[in-house]
Amino acid sequence: MRIKRITLWRRIVQTACFAVILYGVFLWEKPVATPLPKIAPGTPRTSLYPRDRALWVSGQDTVLEMYPPTLSCRSIAKGGLFKACAHHMMSENLTWLSDPRKVVPHLLLFLLLSFLFARYWCGWVCPLGAITDFLNGVRKTLGIPGWQVGPATDTFFRGLRHFLLWASLAISLLIALPVLGLKGVNDSLFLVYCQVCPARIIYPVLGGISPCLYDVTDAMTIFLTVLSGGFLLFFLSGFFVPRLWCRVCAIGALVSYFNRGGAAWIKKDPSKCTFCGTCRRCCPMDIEMVYREREKADVTDTACLYCLRCVQECPEQGCLEAKLLGRIVARS
């Protein structure tokens, strides 16, 4: 099957990002200095949870001391190119109650990168996104029918990703407060989202180290083990549904706030639209807005990953276009 131009470019970028983010540390052995401050935990961790022994031993000597708004992970073998994802940075600094002066430069960089590229990070950079694209691509090649996510499920996923984001950030702060008897960095809820994120299990395997698959120390770790197993299965179901994990991903939710109001837009000229529904059918996130819009020019959905497939597939000349920093990057 012929791969069209935009998709071909995206595949190239995805593959390059996948290689660099997961294996960059093998290329650049020495850490590259960045002007960003290094943040260390305020309280040293003395936890004896198995997961802590297996993981977070890595992430000591990453190439770049920074936290991009995409699923670069602390659990990448030998630390990876980046320290961790932006959500990890926010969670651990909430728990550490870090000095704001050290955190603010990282937050500003996060804001800048998210403002500039919004969920282009998801569609073009994220290694986990590349894996789910690959899984779904295998299914398509084999001609196995996929599953259709209905409107009600879609609405549920849209809510769930914001819930996962804010609940995990709230827990990160709560365990650090001297209430409820929680133990901060040594609590089983430390970095709770990371513990259930599929990247924590998949990335180490890809780097040739064993992830901690289960932790049966207490009721909470058992619960988190079950939850992470469930999320892993959910991620793997991306074989049947394009970008399934991306629909509930908390990091995606974090970046999605920049989809409307940032520098990235999808624009439509409704007078040129024949309402053939191609944009909706080809959309990996099952976005309907691009198809439905009959008046306004702005059709940027918060779920949009900017894979630009709608722009690529639209048969009507000039009907859809993708704008980045005021410049047209793709046009139907």
Added chain:
Amino acid sequence: MDAQELIDCLSYFRESVTARRAEAELVGFDGPVVGTCCNFVPEELVWAVGGRTIRLCGGSADWEAEGEKVMPRDVCPVAKSMAALPKMDPRLWGRLDLLVIPGSCDAKMKLADILRRHKAIHVMDVPAVKDSEPARRYWQAEVERLAARIEQLVGRKTTRHALGEAVRLSMRRESLLRALLDLRHGNDGRGALLTGEQFQFVAGASFADEPSRYTDRLAKLVAALLEAQRAGYHAVGPGAPRVMLCGAPLIYPNFKLLNVIREAGAVVVADDSCAGTQRFYQHLAPRDWSRRELLKALADRALLASMCPCFASSDDRMSRIREMARISRADGIVYHQLRTCVLFAAESEILRHELAPAGLPLLVVDTDYSAGDTEQLRTRIAAFLEILATAKPFAASTHG
């Protein structure tokens, strides 16, 4: 440029239609032959099982008169002339294994009911609202039902590979049509590259022709036209008034309106007819190549971007007509209203209101298959072209 090549390309389509070549061929064809009567029927389902399709809409006044013996007098001539098929072409009628009729209007629905007594008929239920989710799912189920009926006809399942091949062929045909439409407008300012009649023959030949042969011929035509365009060729001079033809389909031999427009010195640069541009313009793009998604894509293709007036809302159709007029730089619109069709008549009124602010002149022609009003048409078209000549500067500025 090899002018002869272009002439040969065009005459293939013309002769296919006028000599009913494919119809004769179908009588001797040894696979399943399925008759359809409009674009709502996904022909790819039949191609996938090695069958051939023929769209049976009629345009002949003789056939219409014959059809009146079985259909009421006051229904649409397209349906009436179709009802005459058993009488007028008994060999083709006898060869049909199945007739698929979408119930897009009362005339089609009752036509199916009348023919049911003599032939295996499959009726597809077209929803009245096309942009609602339940309607879309219902129509997808209708297409699945048709697929099952065709599988039953040949006694085996359609493989996704066979269906995929048919869909690929259809996608190629569509992209060639889009290339042809770009050329037809002649937007380089040197005049249109096809007359309205020539284009109508190209679209009309697809009714019954073997699809891959047809597609190859279409590719040849596009290549020949591209070459001709480079050599400075145009079918009609740049000074000719440019007319967009809207409304009811013109089916051979009912080319009365096309002839009158041509003889008055104007050129049809665009049309929204289901027997013309809309014959296979609607975009086909499956999400993946599984059988289910192929069927869904075929269903969506037929329904979502359809310009049939049978839907409750004409909003999409109106916006599409405005856009087509803009792209083709039409000076005015001639609306073909086929007498007794309520749907097209109602939409001509809506179009009149829609076009008023744009300042695009509109002529509504209410006619039928008889040749009796040809002279009257000639007078009206001539008067309309005079209006265009005076209104042209204004029209050019509104959609320049």
